[in-house]
Every structure is written in structure tokens, then in C-alpha cells.
Amino acid sequence: MVSSGISSGNSLEDSSGTVAVVGAGVIGLSCAWRAASAGFAVRVYDPAPGSGASHVAAGMLAPVTEALPTEPAVFALGAAALRRWPDFAAELTAAGADPRLRTDGTLVVALDPGDRAELDRIAEQLSRMGRPVDTLSGRQARRVEPSLGPQVCRALSVPDEASVDNRALLAALLVACRGAGVEFHAHRCLRPPSADVVILAAGAHSGALHPRLHRMIRPVKGEILRLRGRPGALAPPSRTIRAIVGGRQCYLVPRDGGRLVLGATRSEVGFDTDVTAGAVRELLTDAERVLPAVAEYAVEEAVAGLRPASPDNLPVIGELEPGVLAATGHYRHGILLAPLTAEVVLALLRGEDGPGEAGPATPARLPPVSGDASHDSHRHSRVARSAP
């Protein structure tokens, strides 16, 4: 259960207050769209809307396979979010543009004997979680996805997962926001702007905006490659492929137009968006073992984003202080969790209870800010709520 609404006197039950959203990634835009559609006057602050980690994401809506091997709280939150995706996508499409939801599920594949053993452990674990999956032989997997290579020796079919085209989603959210009357301000906020309620949704940069987020939200680099199938090469798979290749995990997520997004579960902490040669080499080598046709695909882009990670890998959604809400820390799950996050934020703006499933995301779990918890916390002045 999340805290029942924001602090007394700070909810905006009459929908007449002003809401400032810091950050126009998938989280900020989703919150802004929902709030503006509900009648709030919403301003969004971002020097380059839609250009951060959301722009780099693979767009998997994959709570089951993302939370592996053992993050039950992340799984539960993701599952709650996934249930909201079909309506969210439909409403977004109606509001202006289609985020290209694909509901074909995920195929998790193994290559080496060690990978196969890992896959069997995952199947067993999912079964214990009450989510039995189909186990396929390599041959059966290739019957489902003919572009899989001969080294694939086992697969799990996880039918109820999905994906969206993250860039189509961002474009759709921008259209929907403008349609709902959201105002965009193209500048970087060094501190929360003044408004009746401020929503901090600045992703990996959120830590600088509030003392309670400082040192709690860390940037974790994620790199992807965007490929394009070429004439003569086998077409990309029709569903998301997650692969365990020599103990490493990578994923291959199809897009319209014969495109394919590759990513890996590497993680490097720091404000650095370099795509390293070693990461590209490893990702391409692994992806080619999974899907040999990849060798013939064109490399369109290699790009890195900074995902906002919290200490427990759960997002931080809720009130930080009167008039200031957090909607950040979504780590690898920003796209998946966007509909649920926007729902929680809208409930809080209205002074209502948010959905109970979002309870674990409460800021109440963060340690209190003390004078010596961070020797440079004096740089972050506490934000005074402006009078309405």
C-alpha cells in the first residue's frame, strides 16, 4: 500500500494546480500525459525531450525474464505494470500515435551445456513461482523461430511477455502530451522548478535534484546496438529472444521494418555514455551465435544510456516532501513500469491511494537524510513548496 495520497494540503483534488515534471523520458512523459489528461496544468522541463535512457532502451515488457534469477519484488511490480500495458498502448494510439506493442512473448535460449543447465534452473524456478513455461529442444525452437542458429540447444517459451518500440513510444507520448496541453520548457533544471507539485523524473540525473535521492539513484550504463536486416539475410525473429551464451546474457528484440535491437546485461556505474569496443565485440559475437544472420545485418547505431538504479533495484515513486514527488530509479524497467508509475503519480496528485502493487516503490524505504549522511548534502537545498 502506498502512502494515502500526498501530504495533507498538497494534493490537488480540484485539478486546478500546476504540476511541474522534471525530465521528459518515458516516465516523465507518461506522468505528464496522464496528469494533463486529468485536467492538471502540466509543464515539462527537459533540454532534449525523449533523448535519454528511454531513447536507448530495448523496449522489452518482460517482467518474468527480466527479474531472473531472483528478484521477486521487481517481478511483482513488473507483472502489475505489464497488465496495464494493453490499455495504455491503446489509449496512447488513440491519443495520436502507436507505440507498436508486440505481444508475441519471449523465447529464452541456451547455447552451451552450462547455459542449458542454467535454463533448466530458471524453468524450475518459474514453475515454483507458479509460472510454468514450455521447454523446447533446439530443433523445436528453430521451428518457432527459424532464424535461430544451430548452436541453440534448448529454449523456454514465455508467452505472456511483450515489447514496444521505445522510440515510437516516446514519439507517441510527445504527441499525446501536446494534445493534452502539456507545456514543454527546453532547459535543464538544476533544482526543482516552482509549481504546486513537482514530479522528479530525471532518471539518472534525479540524484542531484533532491537530498533524499542523492547517492540513492546511481547511473548504470546500458549499451545497445541497432541493426537492420538486409536483402538476402534471414529475417529477424518475430518475438524477443533472450539468450544465455557462455554464461553471459544478451537479448535480441525485433522492431518493425526488419530491425533488431541488441543489448546485454552488462552494467557499469558512472556518468559515461561511451560505447566500448569490447562491449560491441562481445555483443555481436554472442548475437551471431544465437542468430547467425546477424552477421549480414547493417549496424545502424551503437549507443549507450544511463539507467537510474536504486540500491534495491526498485523504483522510487511517491512523496519525498510536501509538494515534491519522485518518479525515478526505474533502472532497467522504465518502459515496462511507465503505465503503473503514471497511475501512482496521478493518484497522489488527486490525493487518492495509489494501486497497492506499487507499495514496495515507496520513498519511505529510503534512509532519512541526516546532516552527516552525505558531506556534500548542503549543496542540495530543500525545496520550498511555492504557494498556489
Add this chain to the structure above:
Amino acid sequence: MVSSGISSGNSLEDSSGTVAVVGAGVIGLSCAWRAASAGFAVRVYDPAPGSGASHVAAGMLAPVTEALPTEPAVFALGAAALRRWPDFAAELTAAGADPRLRTDGTLVVALDPGDRAELDRIAEQLSRMGRPVDTLSGRQARRVEPSLGPQVCRALSVPDEASVDNRALLAALLVACRGAGVEFHAHRCLRPPSADVVILAAGAHSGALHPRLHRMIRPVKGEILRLRGRPGALAPPSRTIRAIVGGRQCYLVPRDGGRLVLGATRSEVGFDTDVTAGAVRELLTDAERVLPAVAEYAVEEAVAGLRPASPDNLPVIGELEPGVLAATGHYRHGILLAPLTAEVVLALLRGEDGPGEAGPATPARLPPVSGDASHDSHRHSRVARSAP
């Protein structure tokens, strides 16, 4: 010996005629600069000056190691061009910008026993050509270039080779051209423009501009990766490294600012500038074996260009018909051969003999155009020389 000047009546000995150059790559710009500096009125036609194959080049000035294993005519031409580079670079620097000539030589390295045997064959061959080289052990090579990896087991030091920064070179040529009064016209020529003399320097697109070049000049894709060293990783080598890795060849060419250009000697014919995932993976894998620090470098760019190849891998420099000169077909050697090519072209414009070393590049070696040599040659109308 090249033909003695261009056809009687078409030389421009009084430097008062107009010269149109089609193509603003390194060849077109070098010719334009030299011609304008000599007093000709020069116009250059290119929709995007400095953006073609020259922009993608590695910038090696490496006639010895490029011509391996056996292309003596290409080697001789390259050696003649290399001798002209120091003056060319100095004059260009004086005319406005520095093309960053590096004269540290080339180190050719081998990794596997098979590669080592290949290296020994090359050393023997160079010795027979009267170009003895120093053979180094792996340890000696690492003393010279500490970033070389432990798998390097033998090396040849070829001291008298060089490199330039191809993009600095293009920028310098553009400055020098403008300084010399060259006029730029930003459009694509579908046929030679009218002028007293036209110079066809359109690289891989030259074949469409004249029947004698049609089917003689083919596009051959070349892919490069541009990397940037990062703090904490070993710095790039100080000289060009050419490597034989499991029978494949690749090269690593240092640039200022800790940057490194990687390329390979793959070749694919066709008007396609896709950079394939397989090529990137192979190039990075090989480069990492040569220079392990590469894994930590940032990938800044993966890009392909179309090199103009002739049937015998020699360029085509000289008169195609009265008033029309070719300066194309330089294949992998456009940067290296630019000073020599410009010298030949300027001599021809003046009605003088070009340098004898450029003789093998004469268009006279191309087959004559006959009615049935090319069934679609009727598309290319012969160019009438405009009256001066």
C-alpha cells in the same frame, strides 16, 4: 611516360581557361587547388564536398605495405607519390591548415604461426625488391609499441611510410581551394559540366560520367571503425600497425587526440555503404588480439565508403578525349596518390609532359569504347568541349 600534354588545342597554356572538376574528394580537391594556384579559373562540382570515400579513409601513406604481396606497378606509383607528400603537406599547411602528416613508419605484425610464416615471406619479398626491413621478435615489437598484445609474435618495421589524418586533409584542402579562388557548386553532375577542360574525379561514381570509364571503375566497399582511447586504457600506438591475424589483414592507424582508425582489407563490390555486423565483429576481434586496450576504447563511428577500383588496381589519370581528363580509379590509394595525381593533371592542363612515374596510370590502357562493348553506352553522350 604519360602522353605529352592534352590534345593539341585543348591545353590551357595561358592559364586563362576554365577548369571544371567533378568531385570534391581528395583527388578532385587536390587537382582543383593545384590548378587554381597555377592561375586557372576552377569550379568544383560536388553535392557534399569532402564526404565520400576520402572521408572514410584510414589515411595510410604506405606504398610498401599496401602493395603486398605482389603489385609492383601499384607499389612504384605509390612510392613516387610518397616522395611528394612532405612538400605537399608543407604547402597545404602554409595554405591554411595542417593535414597532420605522421612519418613514424609502419609496423607489420603477425599473431599465429601461419601469420608469422606470411610475414617472413613478405620480408623476403621486400628484400628482393631492394627494400630490406627490420624483423623484430614479439618482445622487441612490444618494446617499440607497448600497447601491442602478448599474441604478437613477430613484426617487420617499415620505417619510411607515413599517414595523414584524412579528415584534417580534406578540411585543409577545402581551405586551400577557397584561398586559391576555387568556386564550389553544390550539385551532383549527371554529365560533365561545360568548361574548357573537365576533370572527372568523382571516385566510384566516375563510371557514369564517361563511356571510357563505364564498367571500368567499380565501387568497392571499405569499412572503418573510429575509436577513441579512454582514461585508464593504454594509449594507441604511435605508428601505423598492420596486422596479419589468422590470415586476415587489418590495420590500426593512430590519430591525434588518442584516436585510432581501424580498417580491414575486405572488399565487397557494389553501391552499398552498409556496415555489416559481421565486419564490425571481425574487425574488433582481430584488433583486440593485436592491441588488447582496444576493448576499452570508445567506438565513435562505424562507416563505409565506396572506393573506385579499376580492373588493374591502378588509377586512371589522363586525357579521355579532347577537353576531358580522368583523375579517378585510385581504389585504396586515393590519399597516397593525391599529390602525384594533381601534379599530372596540372602538367596536362599546361600542355606539358606529366611525371614519367605516372605513365602506367594512362587511360590509353583502357579498352576502346565500341558500339557493342557496352550495350547501354548510348546513355553516356560524348562530351563536346565548349569553346573558350
